[in-house]
Amino acid sequence: MNGRLADFIAELFANAPQTRQANELREELAANLQDKYDDLIRTGIEPDEAYRSVIANVGDARELIDSLVDPQAQQREERKQAALLTALGIMIIILSPISFLLTNALGAHEAIAASVFFVFVAAGVGILVYNNIVNNPRYFRQSDDLVEEFKEFSTKRDRDRRVKNTLISCIVSLILPLYFILSFLTNAWHITWILFLLIPLSTALINAYYAFKE
Amino acid sequence: MSIASDLIRGHTETIILARLMEKDNYGYEINRSVQQRTNNQYELKEATLYSAFRRLEGAGFISSYWGDETTGARRRYYTITEDGRQKYERNIHEWEQCKRLIDLLL
Numbered sequence: 001m002n003g004r005l006a007d008f009i010a011e012l013f014a015n016a017p018q019t020r021q022a023n024e025l026r027e028e029l030a031a032n033l034q035d036k037y038d039d040l041i042r043t044g045i046e047p048d049e050a051y052r053s054v055i056a057n058v059g060d061a062r063e064l065i066d067s068l069v070d071p072q073a074q075q076r077e078e079r080k081q082a083a084l085l086t087a088l089g090i091m092i093i094i095l096s097p098i099s100f101l102l103t104n105a106l107g108a109h110e111a112i113a114a115s116v117f118f119v120f121v122a123a124g125v126g127i128l129v130y131n132n133i134v135n136n137p138r139y140f141r142q143s144d145d146l147v148e149e150f151k152e153f154s155t156k157r158d159r160d161r162r163v164k165n166t167l168i169s170c171i172v173s174l175i176l177p178l179y180f181i182l183s184f185l186t187n188a189w190h191i192t193w194i195l196f197l198l199i200p201l202s203t204a205l206i207n208a209y210y211a212f213k214e
Numbered sequence: 215m216s217i218a219s220d221l222i223r224g225h226t227e228t229i230i231l232a233r234l235m236e237k238d239n240y241g242y243e244i245n246r247s248v249q250q251r252t253n254n255q256y257e258l259k260e261a262t263l264y265s266a267f268r269r270l271e272g273a274g275f276i277s278s279y280w281g282d283e284t285t286g287a288r289r290r291y292y293t294i295t296e297d298g299r300q301k302y303e304r305n306i307h308e309w310e311q312c313k314r315l316i317d318l319l320l
Contacts (some may be wrong), residue, residue: 003288028290032242032260037288047275059259123273 001034004051009033012061017070025068029061078135085131092124133166164206171202222256226266227275228309229258231302234276234294241267241290265294275301 009030016022033054040050079088099116175198183192222229233244267316270276275298281289294302 023291027287028241029260029264031287031289032240032245034287035242036245039242057257057259059261061261061264064261064264 001030002051005033005037005054005189010057012058013065016065016068017073019068019070019072022068023066025065029058033058036042082131082135085127085135089127089131092120092127096120096124127154136161160210164210168203172199175199215302219256223262225305225309226258226262227270228302228305230263230270230292231294231305233273233300234292235299238291238293239249240281240292270298273301274298 104111179195
């Protein structure tokens with residue numbers, strides 16, 4: 001391939017991500033530019049002029065190349081944010097006993113100490129839960145081969161499993177207090193146990209929903 | 215060349231589909247036939263071409279494959295799909311309507 005063209009293309013793709021999409025575009029562009037150059041030479045045009053003509057027609061390829069997605073960079077950003085939130089959540093939880101230390105020193109009421117303690121814990125746990133739900137890493141396949149497809153499939157499957165389990169434990173922790181409240185209100189303990197049958201039912205429904213989604 | 219090319223650029227996708235209706239083709243050859251047909255009065259910019267290729271392929275109107283070249287680098291060929299043919303017919307129809315209306319108004 002013509003040296004100057006090769007240099008031009010290398011410079012054009014200097015900041016492009018190392019993805020299959022970017023590499024294929026590069027290959028296609030290189031082949032087309034070389035074809036055009038050869039054609040111009042064949043019609044008797046001087047090499048310098050041919051080169052300039054080819055370059056001039058590339059147009060705003062920079063915009064096209066900038067728009068090439070870099071999934072690895074995205075992944076890195078997401079992981080950074082996830083790590084930050086996790087660290088923050090844990091830090092806040094570790095700091096929670098401070099409330100007791102401070103109130104002892106300041107002589108404040110014990111109730112205040114306990115409340116502040118719980119506020120810290122709630123904040124920390126809240127951040128961890130939020131992070132866990134929002135920042136599950138999603139894997140973009142790097143090529144269409146079997147390995148990448150499987151990686152993408154297995155991370156998606158893990159995610160689905162996590163969501164399913166969270167849903168099921170939510171339902172179980174709701175049904176338990178519901179059972180007690182209902183039973184104490186109606187005193188119909190011989191009937192309210194039926195409420196527990198809702199658990200396998202909802203589990204089946206959730207599984208059916210996910211099976212249907214695929 | 216400047217004003218006309220702005221107006222024509224909107225039809226880039228239909229132009230590409232038209233070329234692919236005839237036969238499978240690759241980037242440079244499509245551009246060359248555009249140049250020839252317009253007697254060198256119009257030429258597609260590479261950037262425009264590739265953006266159009268990606269949009270068309272993303273919408274399922276064309277698909278691509280790599281050719282087996284005997285010499286030089288391998289080329290990326292495009293072929294029109296059944297959806298692409300229908301889209302082409304629709305676009306032609308729209309263009310005819312558009313032409314008629316504008317001719318009436320100008």
